[in-house]
Amino acid sequence: MKRVDVAIVGGGLVGCATAWRLSTAGASVELIEAADINAGASGQNAGSLHFQIERRFLENGDALAEQASSIVALSRIAVEDWRGLETALNADLHVSMAGGLMVAETADHVALLERKATREQREGLKVRTIDGDAARAIAPYLSASVLAANHSADEGHADPRTVTPALAAAARAAGATIRTHSAVHAIGRRAGGGFTIAGNGFSLHADQVLIAAGAWTAALCTLANLHMPLYPVALLMNATERTAPMVPHLVQHVGRRLSLKQTHAGNLLIGGGWPSRLAQLPGGGFDLSRRATMIPDSLSGNLRAAIDVVPAISRLNLIRSWTGVTAISADQLPIVGQVPRMPGLWIAAGGSAFTLGPTFARLVASAMAGGPSEALDIVSPARFEHLNGFMG
Amino acid sequence: MADILDVAIVGGGPAGQAAALHLAGRGLDIAVIDEQPRPGGQILRQPPASFTVPGWLAGRGYARLKHQLARFEALDDIRWLGGCSVLDLAPTMDGLSLLAATPGGISRIRARHVLVATGCQDLAVPLPGWTLPGVMSAGGIQAFVKSQRFIPGERILLAGTHPLQLIVAEQVVRAGGEVAAILFAQPRAGMIATAMRHPLIALRRAPDLAAAASAMATLRRAGVPVRFGAPLHAISGMDRVTGAVTGMGEIACDTVGLCYGFVPQSALPRMAGARMHKAGPAGGWACAHDHWLRSSVVGLSVAGEALGVAGAAAAAAGGAIAGIGIARDLGLFAPEQAERMARPHRHAFDTHRAFAAMLDSIADPTGHLPRPDAETLLCRCEDVSFETICGAIEQGGSANAIKLATRCGMGACQGRNCEPALLRLLGDVGRGDDPGFTARFPARPVAIGDLAESG
Ligand SMILES: Cc1cc2nc3c(=O)[nH]c(=O)nc-3n(C[C@H](O)[C@H](O)[C@H](O)COP(=O)(O)OP(=O)(O)OC[C@H]3O[C@@H](n4cnc5c(N)ncnc54)[C@H](O)[C@@H]3O)c2cc1C
Ligand SMILES: Cc1cc2nc3c(=O)[nH]c(=O)nc-3n(C[C@H](O)[C@H](O)[C@H](O)COP(=O)(O)OP(=O)(O)OC[C@H]3O[C@@H](n4cnc5c(N)ncnc54)[C@H](O)[C@@H]3O)c2cc1C
Numbered sequence: 001m002k003r004v005d006v007a008i009v010g011g012g013l014v015g016c017a018t019a020w021r022l023s024t025a026g027a028s029v030e031l032i033e034a035a036d037i038n039a040g041a042s043g044q045n046a047g048s049l050h051f052q053i054e055r056r057f058l059e060n061g062d063a064l065a066e067q068a069s070s071i072v073a074l075s076r077i078a079v080e081d082w083r084g085l086e087t088a089l090n091a092d093l094h095v096s097m098a099g100g101l102m103v104a105e106t107a108d109h110v111a112l113l114e115r116k117a118t119r120e121q122r123e124g125l126k127v128r129t130i131d132g133d134a135a136r137a138i139a140p141y142l143s144a145s146v147l148a149a150n151h152s153a154d155e156g157h158a159d160p161r162t163v164t165p166a167l168a169a170a171a172r173a174a175g176a177t178i179r180t181h182s183a184v185h186a187i188g189r190r191a192g193g194g195f196t197i198a199g200n201g202f203s204l205h206a207d208q209v210l211i212a213a214g215a216w217t218a219a220l221c222t223l224a225n226l227h228m229p230l231y232p233v234a235l236l237m238n239a240t241e242r243t244a245p246m247v248p249h250l251v252q253h254v255g256r257r258l259s260l261k262q263t264h265a266g267n268l269l270i271g272g273g274w275p276s277r278l279a280q281l282p283g284g285g286f287d288l289s290r291r292a293t294m295i296p297d298s299l300s301g302n303l304r305a306a307i308d309v310v311p312a313i314s315r316l317n318l319i320r321s322w323t324g325v326t327a328i329s330a331d332q333l334p335i336v337g338q339v340p341r342m343p344g345l346w347i348a349a350g351g352s353a354f355t356l357g358p359t360f361a362r363l364v365a366s367a368m369a370g371g372p373s374e375a376l377d378i379v380s381p382a383r384f385e386h387l388n389g390f391m392g
Numbered sequence: 393m394a395d396i397l398d399v400a401i402v403g404g405g406p407a408g409q410a411a412a413l414h415l416a417g418r419g420l421d422i423a424v425i426d427e428q429p430r431p432g433g434q435i436l437r438q439p440p441a442s443f444t445v446p447g448w449l450a451g452r453g454y455a456r457l458k459h460q461l462a463r464f465e466a467l468d469d470i471r472w473l474g475g476c477s478v479l480d481l482a483p484t485m486d487g488l489s490l491l492a493a494t495p496g497g498i499s500r501i502r503a504r505h506v507l508v509a510t511g512c513q514d515l516a517v518p519l520p521g522w523t524l525p526g527v528m529s530a531g532g533i534q535a536f537v538k539s540q541r542f543i544p545g546e547r548i549l550l551a552g553t554h555p556l557q558l559i560v561a562e563q564v565v566r567a568g569g570e571v572a573a574i575l576f577a578q579p580r581a582g583m584i585a586t587a588m589r590h591p592l593i594a595l596r597r598a599p600d601l602a603a604a605a606s607a608m609a610t611l612r613r614a615g616v617p618v619r620f621g622a623p624l625h626a627i628s629g630m631d632r633v634t635g636a637v638t639g640m641g642e643i644a645c646d647t648v649g650l651c652y653g654f655v656p657q658s659a660l661p662r663m664a665g666a667r668m669h670k671a672g673p674a675g676g677w678a679c680a681h682d683h684w685l686r687s688s689v690v691g692l693s694v695a696g697e698a699l700g701v702a703g704a705a706a707a708a709a710g711g712a713i714a715g716i717g718i719a720r721d722l723g724l725f726a727p728e729q730a731e732r733m734a735r736p737h738r739h740a741f742d743t744h745r746a747f748a749a750m751l752d753s754i755a756d757p758t759g760h761l762p763r764p765d766a767e768t769l770l771c772r773c774e775d776v777s778f779e780t781i782c783g784a785i786e787q788g789g790s791a792n793a794i795k796l797a798t799r800c801g802m803g804a805c806q807g808r809n810c811e812p813a814l815l816r817l818l819g820d821v822g823r824g825d826d827p828g829f830t831a832r833f834p835a836r837p838v839a840i841g842d843l844a845e846s847g
Contacts, residue, residue: 039792
């Protein structure tokens, strides 16, 4: 039977980036993807490179916001990873880091911005709070309703269509085997160490396994008889027709769900975490094999938020809306690292892993090879060990 | 409008009208929605009410359809929602929900039953030069002639495989236009042989054949060459069409009408999640249905060309069956009564569909489509070339993966134009079972400002 150092389950950004890092470092790697490379969240997302603390961490009270601010340490590393990625891959990923603005429209939102900036500064992230006029001086397209903004000079966006395929190509070039249209159906522990990974028509031995299967990660963990508190969520995205350059920044909102940017092709992408409806299984449970459906109020709410912040959007045509499915963990932070009770089994899923994925990949690859892993401590699956007391 | 309609019919062509005629007068809340301001559909595309066209569609073949249209327009208990584009169709707990762009803004329409009768569109055929101004679909030329009596060119070349181009050419000539030539890519002998294999079907539809024969005669009198085994290779011109490179040499013209067949308008049933299957040889998707033309989605029926392209008479017969079926499901007819009422329409439906199948094989563009060259755009919304797409196909992905990698199908037309060409290319490399693009909202581009107010 074929034997590899590492088997990776999932051909999204996280799996492909880890395959690239590992094989570049000399490991033998096989990546197994159920569909096509980039078919999951990595190819459906908004492409925001957001390093400021996300609104979703701020809306559930100060205690959670405080806990979540620890993610800033990883965001700071991610800034550097993204700055080097195009050069490292020798590929055009349409990375643009022209800065990002998180805006506020009410006094309450302004207070939220200020508290957020204090946390970020404490963690060493370069963010400043500016008033509405200063924001409009940087971004004249912003509406008069914007009272203040946090500005991060590093934020921006990249092209989800090209990033993951470029990572997969680089992994292949470095010697990784990439198997598509092959779902993993079994993950077994071998006596004496290592794992057997199998699916339709293939099986292999691997010393270590990384499950990087996005929204499917919890289901794959069940194959190893483990609980992993990751839940699928379906989000809405919208694209306008192409238009002349008007929004060079990443624009987000601290009090409303909104993310907005203009792609290199000229379309404005409008998202921000508005829910869609996951397909259901007849007996209960979610069916991730079927497309999630749009919720009408999400559509109008998302577009209204966009127009309120950037009024010129009102006259543009919407040409496409889509739903994408990603994973959120029980405490909203990503789950990345080795499962303590199952040495050799690694997880990397959850969170905003377009922004943070290249960083997770680099850190996991290095930790798998025995390198330091302290940077991952805050996101380690160890924090959920109590759920697996009767598992494994 | 009622909070929830009993029936919403999308499309006011022959199929939608026939269904409405069977549902009207029974106390139901019914709306017929069409993006055209006036009913008629493709075949009876009506000139705007404000301007009359002398002898509008005087031909014999249209008499029945015009009669049906007049009866439809006389109905007084059906709401006609003209100028309204349906953007979305989704199942709900108690029926279906539609989102429509109306002249007064976006409006949500809920209905217990929906009939999709949205017709078909011309197959888009990418070939070198096809994006030059002056290249149109034959149907597009016909639409100009029919609704405005406007001839969109001084010297029109028609090329393709579908006999409809004879009718279009005749209409152009009768309206006083000049047709440079009509080119059928397939040899005449093959067409005749196909027809001869189905003599009974051909006989039953003698009027249609007579229409084609009379069109041929008109064209001959006007001195218009009709050529068979004469493929179109490329369209030439700098900033607009000046000629075409064909199997008969270079032909000078300022307009080219392409006529290789039709594909169903399938966006709405696909968005609703209905089971689809491959439509005729020209490509596209047709909605799977039972014998009341109900789709796999509860409450959603489909009639007309959206079921698979079969012509106006089949569309009208199917519309009648679907209308009776909906009335039956609403409890207005007992099952046996519905069956009795549907019988003559089923007979007509089957006959016309058999003819359509024969026409499909006569007009089959497989093997006769022009070849794009490396720079030919397959997706003209997003400027994606044939070469780029071939490169992506070699990577081995599905149509969705190729869309993601190349932007092919990501533009304003939602892939309506490029999907058949892409699926054909996948078929050529043994991947003909690809399920195609995932259907996405909205079915037509719509202003964000309007949508934002819809919630
Ligand atoms: C609409 C939307 C917008 C988003 N916007 C942003 C953003 O702006 N910025 C940001 O940072 N993040 C964003 N995210 C989150 C981000 O997209 C994800 O965190 C990231 O792409 C996850 O990458 P991944 O590789 O972990 O998972 P995925 O890309 O989902 O990949 C997982 C892969 O595993 C495969 N798989 C599943 N089961 C099996 C099996 N049994 N065997 C083999 N393979 C299997 C799947 O087919 C899939 O390809 C967004 C997400 C969505 C849905
Ligand atoms: C350009 C063209 C020319 C044709 N010419 C002929 C001909 O000369 N002879 C012939 O036998 N057949 C012709 N056909 C075939 C013809 O379509 C059918 O014979 C017949 O019209 C089909 O009837 P139907 O009711 O299925 O659809 P149609 O008559 O096409 O009616 C469908 C209606 O639905 C509406 N619609 C579609 N999508 C939406 C939406 N999302 N929202 C709101 N409204 C919508 C359209 O505006 C249209 O009025 C032609 C087809 C095309 C495309």
